[in-house]
Amino acid sequence: MTIRxxxxxxxxxxxxxxRDVAPAARVAIVAAVLRNPWYGQGFVEDLAPGIAANASALGALLxxxxxxxxxxxxxxxxxxxxVGLGGEVEHGSALIHTLTFGDHLRTLTGASSLLPAVEKRAPAAASFDIPLKHITDQTIRSHHQSVEVRLADAPAEDEIVIALAVASTGRPHARLAPFSTES
Incomplete structure (x- = not known):
């Protein structure tokens, strides 16, 4: 794995x-810009070797x-x-949609719910929104939010941006009724 x-x-x-938000609502994002391990190989039928070589290490790093x-x-x-324009959306999905990637964050946070995701092909400087959900209960509406990210020089054609985002709270001043109150 080559991280730039x-x-x-x-x-x-x-x-x-x-209104003031107290305590402050905090969101953190860490993104790694790495060389796409499948770039320049044409269509790769079996992504498993690249997943095994990279996904867990990325999760452990981020x-x-x-x-x-x-x-x-x-x-x-x-x-x-x-994923940079020289790759496939499947290349990014291969790295983040594995337990070996996501379980590093689940273990550190005591999380049990699905880790929501966004994936797309895009040129450098494209913006993307990372969806956020509660770490143990996806029905908690206050935590349904997203955070926008844009890296000025990434991803290049031969790169993938892999990012994790976390939040300390739900949306500031959230006041929608719980899902259970709807019929």
Whole structure:
């Protein structure tokens, strides 16, 4: 695995809807820009060797960094794979849609729910939204949110951006009724 860059972003919302947010709502993102392990090989039928060589190592690298960057207990999480134009969406999906990738973050956070994802092909500087859901109960509406990310120089044609995002709370001032109240 060849990593060119690791980017860490921390966002704190202190005020929203004309009201203070206390404690601040924190979101952290850690993204690795790596060379696509399947780039230049044409159509690769069996992605398993590349998955085995990279997915767990990526999860082990990114999970502790994003949890540390948040600096608070994790309540929501999500992931992303943005593939440069010389690759396939399947290349990014192969790296993030494995237990060997996601279980690193689940273990660190005590999470049990599905780790929501976004994946797409895009040129460098494309924006993408990482969906976030509660770490143990996807029906908790307050934690359904997303965080926008854009890396000015990635992904290049032969790269993939793999990112994890975590949040310390749900949306600021969330006040929608629980799913269970709807008929």
């Amino acid at each position: 860059t690791i980017v860490t972003i921390v966002e704190e919302t202190l005020r929203d809807g004309d 999970a502790p960094r994003v949890v540390d960057a948040l600096g608070a207990p994790v309540e929501a999480y999500g992931k992303a794979a943005i």
